Amino acid sequence: MFRAEEKERARWRQAEQAEMASHLSPAAQVAERQFTAIEHNPRLTPQEKNQQTQQLKNSLPKNIVNEIEQMFQNQMRQHQEAREAFHAAAMAKLSPEAREADAKLAESDRNPLIPPQQKVQYIQMFLNSLPKQVKDELDRALSG
Structure with a gap:
């Protein structure tokens, strides 16, 4: 059962990330898919993922990197707000x-x-x- 919940959460995160990415410019969407492919590649070690992510980041125009980073910051802020609201409701x-x-x-x-x-x-x-x-x-x- 735990594994099923984990898979469901992963699907939800992927759908959420795809929705957030849809607000990016076309060039940033392409770059975001490249970052995601690196992140989800099971053949890469964490060190290789970091290295490839950094190489990709260094190869992109600064405005594209900034756009993607802003998307992730917004996503993290939304997650934090949702966690805090859930926690407050549970604690009450x-x-x-x-x-x-x-x-x-x-x-x-x-x-x-x-x-x-x-x-x-x-x-x-x-x-x-x-x-x-x-x-x-x-x-x-x-x-x-």
């Missing part, structure tokens, strides 16, 4: 204990001084320390 339904736990998790997650691996360890430790009913409540609220 929680008990005070679960809201407090969520606030502590969010605070540590936003702290730029904590390295990512340490954040993961802290979150796991913190979640394991919560009472079962609070942990279950957070799981239900945040799983959609």
Whole structure:
């Protein structure tokens, strides 16, 4: 079931990206498809993808690169706004204990001084320390 959800999310992201790309100029649409082909090429290692992406970016006119980057910034802003709205709606339904736990998790997650691996360890430790009913409540609220 998890894999089916993952595939559905991937299809949704691709459709969303195609819709966003439709607002680009024809030249930027061609370049965006080239970037997407690199990103989704299963034969390339992450390092090769980065290298090819950088080569493509360097070969394009600056206005095309700027147009594509603006599209992605808009897309990221929309995703962030949607995540924040979902989170706010989910948190409004929680008990005070679960809201407090969520606030502590969010605070540590936003702290730029904590390295990512340490954040993961802290979150796991913190979640394991919560009472079962609070942990279950957070799981239900945040799983959609």
